[in-house]
Amino acid sequence: MKRNILKGLAVTVMAATVALAAGGAIAAGKISGKTERMVRSDFVDALNGKTVAFVPISLGLPLSDFWDAGIRDAATAIGMNYVVKDPAWNMNAMSQAISALISEKVDYLVVQNPDVQVFAKLFRKAEQNGTHVIQLNMASNYRSSGFVGVDWVSHGQEVGDDIVKQCAAKGGKVAIVQGELTAAANVWFNVGLMKAFKASGKINVVNDQAAQWDATKAHDITAAVLQQHPDLCATVGVWGIMMMGSGQAIKEAGKTGEVLVYGSGSNSRPVCDSLQTGILDKHYGYDSYLQGRDVVNAIQAMAQMKVEPGERPFALYTPIDVLAKETVAKDDCRDLMGKK
């Protein structure tokens, strides 16, 4: 856990730095004229009784459950009200939940976008209504108050670079297991991957089927590809849980260790288990609990600097933690959350 705490500290410091930089000279000037006590009262005034609402695509996944816990813990600790709505993958319900929160005029709205486009118009309405919109991990086309999450293109590029390093010499055959074709994370991650692959010129993508976030489908696709390309060097996909299916197919073919399995996503217990058993080889992950805390930190900074919604958009990119089969330790993953 020590490592996590350190990581958390680092992120907090970073968040504060970014927020302050964004706030600029005006804010800095005001603060410098006050005593410590006045800063404290600014802090209390700014956050007292404010509400932060969180709308993920669905709860019940490690990723969103950690976000939920992260935001809840941090927000309630500083006396904010916290509301979460679970649309359970129903886009209609999600749109209704967001609309309702906007008409209720919550102060801060945190949304995980299923798509780059779907809520853009609602976000504009929200910010006109005085609600700050923070987009979590998956951004939309609308540039709202803030974005907290992974820098997907550079993330994809980082993974891609490592694949190039591992595979360039081994024939360079790579299969990409896509999540859903239109999901933002999937699109930008793949853009990053392809950037890296093109730059090297030595990688041959033999298959890029979409498994619809389903491990079983990933399994079947990988099994079929392996038959065709026994000399496959690596499979890679944007979600570790899904890639476990791919790893399973490789294990069945007796090629564990020969064909590398790359995943990405939240560092949750099953990921570490899979790394230990060799189902996954490398996982480019992040701690979504801390992403939740980042969100609240950003809110604190915005509140104290009294910026209007959308006035100074910022992005807080999450640091990536690379876990490899050889080096994975128990502390690297968070345990799944049970029923509350």
Place this chain on the structure above:
Amino acid sequence: MSVISDTYLKLHAKWSLQRTVAELLSKRWMEPAVPFIMMLGVIVFCAVAIPNYLTLDNLTDTSSQFAEFGFVVLAMTVVLVVGGIDLSVGAIFAMADFIALVLFNVYELPIGLVVILVLLSGGLLGAINGFLIGYLKLGAFLTTLVTLIIIRATFDLTAPTFAIDIATSYNESAAWEFLGEGTLWGIPANVCILMVIAVIGHALLSRSRPGWHIAAIGSNRKAARHAGIPINRTIFWTYVLSGMLCSLGGLMYAARLNSSASNTGDGLEVMALTAAVLGGVSLAGGKGSVGRALIGATTILVLINGLVRLGVTGGPTFALEGLIMLVAVGIDVKWMKNKNKAISKIYVVPALLDLGELPDATENSDSIYAQNDALTNAEPIGLGKVDGPEDVILDRQGRIYTGTREGWIMRLSGENFEDVEVFARIGGRPLGLAFDRDENLLVCVGGMGVYGVRPDGEVFKVTDETNRTRWKIADDSRLRLADDLDIAPDGKIYFSEATTRYEMHSWAMDGLEGRGNGRIICHDPATGQTRTLIRNLMFPNGICLAHDGQSIFFALTWICQIKRYWIAGPKKGTVETVIENLPGNPDNINRSSDGNYWLAMTGMRTPAYDLAMRMPGFRTRMVKRVPPDEWLYSNINNGSVIKFTAEGEVLASYWDKSAENHPAITSMREHRGYLYLGGLMNNRIGRIPLPDADPTWDSSDSYWGPKA
């Protein structure tokens, strides 16, 4: 019997909750009443449970989402009514949304053209379904399931190519903005459009030929085909219509959110289906309306919105959605199956009827009613050629007219009435007959009203409705069972309607109730107005104008009474009883040549039935537990004719003791020294000579004077 229970039973004879419920249930507007109450319940629940629910902001917000969903539910409803199902509504919705955005944002077409093209594309997708289901006769469920997957996959394939274009290009248009976010008198514009379409759709579905065809195919495909309805074509166009409605929904969504995502419209088909069924649209087809669709849509939208806002998480929402669906469909299935059974179980509501001591009618007794053989050897007329001559009348030429079961008026002429011809074909069940001053034959037609036949055989309507009784649930303005009539010197037509609760074929059930369900009505040909004079009469049957034209006599069949209603003179408007406690059930009354009146008795009372009439509880149990053919009905196997004076003295009785030739007698008419007999179920008209009667007397003269 104690006073209290006596009072109770008398009150019960007048008012009954059970009857109210039965009449309510048989109302067509009651069917959506349950969904409507459910909808109100959901709205009230949300208003109470969610703070600030009833604010203008929130209502506008919720209702702007309503339009899109409303269109999709309408689309689902029309195909459900035709007996199909459309699972591809969500996919067509998503496709239309996408096409609208591409056309508007990327190609920047004018908005009118966008609307037309989107509607066309929706219609085209619907046409694919329609062709497969209507013309190739595939099962609707599997077919639309497959088209759902194909349309969605096509959408997923093409959408990414335009996704960035749609997102980045931004076409400004006031009309587009208005469609998505504008309001008219505070109501979102898209809801206004939905309402307009809903009104048109309602007219189409319930008031137009194509709409009737749709419902006919849905309720009975075979019958519709036999009736010559173009089944394949109608089904095809219904799916086209469904597709267009979905695309309208998609268009509204495009204008409101300006976005097209891979999961747009996902799961919409299940939601729309649940909404339609919840609103009372039947899955079995043939039953459903625009109103019901919108009620269901509102309930589901408010409920899901409410659950989301209350923070109910995924799991319970799914479980609740499934449960609601099960309960709604379960009620629908069970209700459709058992509704008529339930109504018929509670429709007959027996009341207390105490007739008094049964007068003696045994043979050879001193009683005036003592049975005899006076009618046994009546001369048969038209034997086997007239089916059920309820009433008979003769014209000045001595020809007999009578109504038959076929709905015809037969004319029998010739020396021995051997020439039988169909004088007029009216339909319904012709009952009481009377000639007016111009020798038009006026007929009470069971199931239709009062009609007339001119001497040349032309049929015309006199009246078929009266003023509706206020505060009565069942609409009694239409005449159900006009029974007998007579005409006053001023031309006013007085006629009886035996019961307003039963039809011609089930009139005997009215007797089981022992309630005043009938009425006396007057039609004035001068003004064309029909007005009810006396209500709550116990099966008013025969009507006869007194010789002086000042009053009418009328017979009350179940309570075995003759009453008199004054239409002129000092007692005008009052009713008095002439005879009480007859030994049988009186039917038609007619004048006799000696200034008295003939009365037919359709059947005689029996001690058992009299006892049953005093025991409403017994009859209630019988009606509920025993099949209708086994019920105890009043006896109609043995009738008689009596003669009575205007003061109520019974002068003579005539019987067919054998009950072979004239078992039930429903009418008799004196004409030039003969008495002619009619019977509702008989296969003949009978005639007996009346030796003491005036051999020149005929009723036309008696009413209208000798012919000029």
Place this chain on the structure above:
Amino acid sequence: MAGLLAGLLGRFGKPSQELIVFAIAVACFIFFAVSLQGFASIGNIVAMLRSIAILGILSTGMAVVVIGRGLDLSQVSVMAISAAWTLTLMNGGMTLFPAMALGLLFALAIGVLNGWIIAFIEIPPLFATLATGLVCFGVGRWLLIDSVHAYPPKGADDFLFIGQGHLVGIPMPIIIFIVAAVFVHWMLSRTVVGRHIFGLGDNMLAARLMGVAVRPLIIFSYAFSAFIAFIAGLTMASSVASMNTEVINSTLVFDVLLVVVLGGISLSGGRGSIVSVVVGACLIGILLNGMTILNVNSDAQNIAKSVVLLAAIVIDRRLHPKDEETDKQGDH
């Protein structure tokens, strides 16, 4: 074998749908074998069979219901929740068999509920199972399992054997599929219950008049389908060491229907056999495997699959035309 051939040929020498589908499957196989390197290898054929094993297992259960003139859309939901609950129980410290017994009990409960609703309340199977599927998933997510995914606990090797083990060199899922197919074939063709299910599907009223206990039989068929769903769920969860309950949002249940209808089991009941299911599953397996190797996009695969299904039901309608005098439009 002779019986199989006779079945394929149909009675009057008119090609049955099974035979047509079988011929198409063979043609596709030859086409892919010639054009795709590595397609006809033993390894690929095993991988192909393995990839359709789950689909095939589910289809045997669906076949029983469809032959009895029903439809079970709750199958995938039952599969996901019962298997995921078993895993959750195992994570809670329960050993394999008690956990499996409870999971099975849950599946059977939903199956019996389905049958009861359809047999006694007489809700059309389509809606009954659609709704119970939602209820099953909702209750499962709400009360039984903690999150969208369930994972087997570490060291549950006996559990993992179900999906990942081999028997005489053949992967377990294929073995389970074969056992299920043989068992259902035996049940449908050699037992009283099986013959009665055919009778039920062919003409329920006639079956009832004959003295068949129609309502218990309907309940049995749905309970059996749920039982098969549980077996499929265990196999699925074990072979990828996780159970993704979001699988209910996929097109899996439609793929199952596709396999069942494709081989010639008519949705109007009383017709078809397990041979149809095997043939249908093989065709789908060949198509999907071939297209995956060709790197055809999954959406395009869906379209191809749907067009094949559409063709199958059009042919079905041609071979078994509707009788306008007896068919009701309301019959979905």
